[in-house]
Structures are given as C-alpha cells and as structure tokens.
Amino acid sequence: MSSIDQSGTFKLGDRTVKRLGYGAMQLAGPGVFGPPKDHGAALAVLREAVASGVNHIDTSDFYGPHVTNRLIREALHPYPGDLVLVTKIGARRGGDGSWLPAFSPEELTQAVHDNLRNLGLDVLELVNLRAMFDAHHPAEGSLEAPLTVLAGLQRQGLVRHIGLSHVTPTQIAEGRRICEIVCVQNYYNLAQRADDALVDELARDGIAYVPYFPLGGFNPLQSSTLSDVAARLGATPMQVALAWLLRRAPNILLIPGTSSVAHLQENLAAAGCALPDDAARELDSIASIGSA
Numbered sequence: 001m002s003s004i005d006q007s008g009t010f011k012l013g014d015r016t017v018k019r020l021g022y023g024a025m026q027l028a029g030p031g032v033f034g035p036p037k038d039h040g041a042a043l044a045v046l047r048e049a050v051a052s053g054v055n056h057i058d059t060s061d062f063y064g065p066h067v068t069n070r071l072i073r074e075a076l077h078p079y080p081g082d083l084v085l086v087t088k089i090g091a092r093r094g095g096d097g098s099w100l101p102a103f104s105p106e107e108l109t110q111a112v113h114d115n116l117r118n119l120g121l122d123v124l125e126l127v128n129l130r131a132m133f134d135a136h137h138p139a140e141g142s143l144e145a146p147l148t149v150l151a152g153l154q155r156q157g158l159v160r161h162i163g164l165s166h167v168t169p170t171q172i173a174e175g176r177r178i179c180e181i182v183c184v185q186n187y188y189n190l191a192q193r194a195d196d197a198l199v200d201e202l203a204r205d206g207i208a209y210v211p212y213f214p215l216g217g218f219n220p221l222q223s224s225t226l227s228d229v230a231a232r233l234g235a236t237p238m239q240v241a242l243a244w245l246l247r248r249a250p251n252i253l254l255i256p257g258t259s260s261v262a263h264l265q266e267n268l269a270a271a272g273c274a275l276p277d278d279a280a281r282e283l284d285s286i287a288s289i290g291s292a
C-alpha cells in the first residue's frame with residue numbers, strides 16, 4: 001500500500017476519491033493572479049501529485065484567471081480515469097486582481113463553459129458555488145437564484161454534481177432544498193474550528209467536507225504546541241496539521257495547496273502519520289472553537 005492510500009477514501013458524488021488530494025490554487029502567480037513564476041515547476045507539481053496517487057484536485061477558472069485550469073490541462077490531459085477535478089464558480093477577477101461576485105445567470109453559465117474549455121472536458125464532475133456576499137467571511141444571503149441556474153446547467157448535462165463553498169448552515173439547508181449538495185468547502189483547520197458542528201452534521205448525512213486553507217492558507221499555521229507534537233512524532237508541523245484533519249472526521253477530504261514538489265511530497269506523506277489520542281487532545285487545545 002502506497003502512503004497516500006493510507007488516508008482512506010470517501011464518496012464524492014458517485015466517485016470514490018482518496019481523502020488526501022491536492023489544491024491547485026497556489027500554482028498561479030502571486031495573489032493567485034497571472035502566470036506562475038516557473039511554468040515547468042507548476043507542471044511538475046501536478047504530475048507528481050497524480051504519480052503519487054492523488055485522484056482529487058481542486059481548482060477554479062478564477063485562479064489566474066484561467067491559469068490554473070490551463071496548467072492542469074497541459075500537465076495531465078488526457079486525464080487518468082480515476083481523477084476527479086473539482087472546480088468552483090461564483091467569482092471573477094478584477095483587472096487589479098480583486099475578487100468580485102459573478103452570480104448573474106450569464107456569468108455563471110460563462111464560468112461553466114470557461115471551466116469546460118480550459119480543462120478540456122465535456123462535463124464537469126463537481127462544481128462548487130462559491131458564495132460572495134462577503135469575500136472573506138461566510139455571510140447570510142439567499143443562494144436560490146444562482147443555485148437554480150447551476151442546477152439547470154446540471155440538467156443540461158454540463159455538470160454532474162454540485163457543492164457549496166464559503167457558506168453558512170442556513171445556506172446549506174436552503175441549497176439542499178433546491179438540489180443535491182455533495183460537498184461543502186469552507187475555511188477550517190486545526191486553529192479555525194467555527195464549523196465543528198457542521199462537519200459532524202454533514203458526516204452524519206454522508207456529505208463531504210473539504211476544508212480550504214487546511215494548512216492556514218497564505219500564512220501557514222504556526223504554533224509551539226503543533227511544533228512540539230510534530231517533533232515528538234518525528235513528523236513536520238504541516239504533516240501533523242493534515243493528520244489532525246484526517247482524524248477529525250471521516251467525511252473530511254484534504255486539498256492542501258503548494259507550488260513546490262518537496263512540500264507536496266511532505267504533505268502527501270501525512271497519510272501515514274498516525275496521531276495518538278494524547279497528541280490529538282493536545283492539538284485540540286490550539287483551537288479557537290466557535291470563532292470564525
């Protein structure tokens with residue numbers, strides 16, 4: 001059994017994926033805007049991910065924009081049969097790199113077609129609708145109109161499955177009344193535990209929870225407790241942060257992002273990092289449970 005297989009598997013829509021995957025956002029240029037510093041290095045990260053057994057890659061056409069999807073296509077097309085590419089729509093980029101809402105029927109339809117074209121696919125396996133009422137914090141607001149548009153694109157056969165991102169429990173409940181929601185992608189990690197109850201609720205319903213910023217995002221997690229536990233276990237802090245998430249709930253699927261092959265290999269090796277109970281309890285003390 002290779003190391004990544006030790007992460008286990010979970011059903012994402014009707015596809016089974018390994019619980020340790022890869023998030024491609026970091027492959028675009030600084031601020032997720034423009035081309036990567038090193039095109040060849042970005043392709044190498046994607047190829048190494050798949051060669052190591054990754055079969056779940058998270059992306060969006062608004063990374064770059066278009067950059068990340070085109071890198072994925074160049075590196076990996078024709079795609080291995082078991083590879084699940086998950087994308088998201090609902091935002092667009094301003095000329096200065098700003099993140100703007102793109103929720104009109106025309107923008108959502110265009111986004112699905114942009115993803116199809118840039119990834120080189122006839123159908124998108126899973127599309128997350130990314131709420132943009134507030135770009136930085138989940139904020140209430142009805143998703144009925146955009147989700148109805150996305151469900152229409154699903155009926156046309158352009159999209160197989162639908163998920164939600166950056167959303168509140170109220171929005172998830174609203175979404176589940178409109179169409180089947182197979183995953184939720186929200187900000188969550190060892191230190192950001194506002195979604196604790198939601199993770200458990202979705203686990204009970206067999207819905208995947210895919211934490212974004214699993215390593216802390218643009219400012220990777222730093223904690224003396226995390227470093228101490230990692231040193232004791234002979235692992236790195238990033239590996240322990242991922243191992244904690246794998247242990248946290250069976251419906252958690254990981255998409256750590258990196259632009260470096262060395263970091264990718266380090267992160268994938270977290271699948272083999274077993275956390276003893278006392279280490280998990282110690283790591284729990286880092287959390288600001290209930291705060292966003």
Ligand SMILES: NC(=O)c1ccc[n+]([C@@H]2O[C@H](COP(=O)([O-])OP(=O)(O)OC[C@H]3O[C@@H](n4cnc5c(N)ncnc54)[C@H](OP(=O)(O)O)[C@@H]3O)[C@@H](O)[C@H]2O)c1
Binds near residue numbers: 023088215
């Ligand atoms: N739905 C949403 O709103 C949303 C928002 C943000 C992200 N996402 C998705 O979530 C994925 C993960 O988020 P993310 O990539 O922003 O954050 P992340 O996985 O928490 O962390 C990425 C950061 O950690 C660094 N890093 C990665 N592995 C490392 C290691 N082993 N040691 C030291 N540093 C390491 C990376 O730098 P290096 O490149 O130098 O390794 C990068 O700065 C994204 O790729 C994207 O697909 C979704």
